[in-house]
Amino acid sequence: MNALLEHQFINRVRESVSTFIVDHDYDRYTENEIETVIRLFPEILSEHKLHIDGDGLYPIQSFIFFSYSHLDTWWCILRLVPFIPLYARLGIEFGQFTKEQRGGLLIENREGDNTLHFLVKSCPSVRNFGHRIFDNPINHEPVDNTFLQVLVKLRLMGLLTKDDINDYNLVSMLCEETVFGEKRFRFLVEWDPTSLITPDANGYVPIQYIARYSSSIHGFEIVFDYFIRYYPTKEGIRLLFIKDEDGDTPFQMACDEYGTEEVRKVIDNTLARYSDNTPINIEETFLLAAIDENIHLDGLNYLLRRQPHVLETLLLHASSSSTKTKTTKSAVLTKTRYNLRKRKRK
DSSP: OHHHHHHHHHHHHHHHHHHHTTOTTOTTSOHHHHHHHHHHSGGGGGOOEEOTTSOEEOGGGTTTOEEEGGGTEEEEEGGGGGGHHHHHHHHHHTTOSOGGGGGGTTOOOTTSOOHHHHTTSOOSEEEETTEEEESOGGGGHHHHHHHHHHHHHHHHTTSSOHHHHHHTTHHHHHHTSSSOOHHHHHHHHHHOGGGGTOOOTTSOOHHHHHHHHOSSHHHHHHHHHHHHHHSTTTHHHHGGGBOOTTSOOHHHHHHHHHOHHHHHHHHHHHHHHHTTTSOOOHHHHHHHHHHOTTBOHHHHHHHHHHOTTHHHHHHHHHHHHHHHHHHHHHHHHHHHHHHHHHHHHO
């Protein structure tokens, strides 16, 4: 009888702990207190719980994966997001997930998104300290700050790697958000600048997303600045005019969204800011744009407007190269003839 009561008691405690670790109102507890509770029954970290929208979520997903399919949106409990590294660490320590699942971080929901994906999104609905904030860009700075802190901590723990940035298209996904997560963008791109020019599964690069989806020209300005900072000679300006499958370019989409004059001002100011230290090779960029069918004619027009003498310079170079080639051929021929005559005399 005592054994039965003990078993029932343990099961009841376990059930309480299982509910506790996904309780969205336990933000009054410290990380150490939560860790102590989880260590009693670590297997609950790998329990798949069904939520009201039909998504089965693990505890590590429940603070940031709480999606509602019928509303086509999702929300997070901002105060609890910092516990994600703790759940991942304990999940690994107690062997609750496979090595590939990385403590549950890389487990996907039914839309194919994992926790790393959601950490680069700008949550449209935030609950923090009992208050909900809906679709207000002013209030998204706490989201950017909190999510960045988690990403930094995961990096220090070795649970976020440099390869993850491109493997999971984190920068492109971040730029696809209406509200731009500037701090997370800087963190990821400065860690791996190649993420700016690495196409995702759709064949697009970040500047194509930011131009289409960002609600503010500030996001476009930051992304373009980083393009020129890391790829000043050719790629940075070339990708501004690359066409997507509909024939649209980042330049066109940004102009449609923010106005042509404002976009030109952003581009001109950015190029001027880097002109001394990292001058753009206009001639080479113009040639590459001219022969690349994926580059819109707007790119050529912009380069000509910025440096009207580029064609004249290219023609002079071509003429000079042609003259040098002819001179070289003539010199070789003269020397050859001289050598032949010299041989005949002998």
